[in-house]
Amino acid sequence: MKTVQISLDSIDKVKAFVSEINKFDSDFDLVSGRYVIDAKSIMGIFSLDLSKPIDLKIHDDNQYEAVIRQLAPFLL
Secondary structure (H helix, E strand, C coil), X not given: CEEEEECCCCHHHHHHXXXXXXXXXXXXXXXXXXXXXXXXXXXXXXXXXXXXXXXXXXXXXXXXXXXXXXXXXXXX
16 A cells, blocks of 8 residues: 545545545545545545545555556645
8 A cells, every 4th residue: 555645625636636546446545634535536535634645545556657647736
């Protein structure tokens, strides 16, 4: 499992992020403080504090490079 920091500071970014992350079959979690939610859940993302950076946990190391390329606009 690998972790990267992302920024989802607007509604449009959240929509675009969910659209991109759903293209992968792997599991992803978003961690903000003590909250952990499924990164593919748009409703879950809106329950987080989006004004701060969020940790994205990528559970499939085999797809790490492809995920990073696809999510580059959201990475910090």
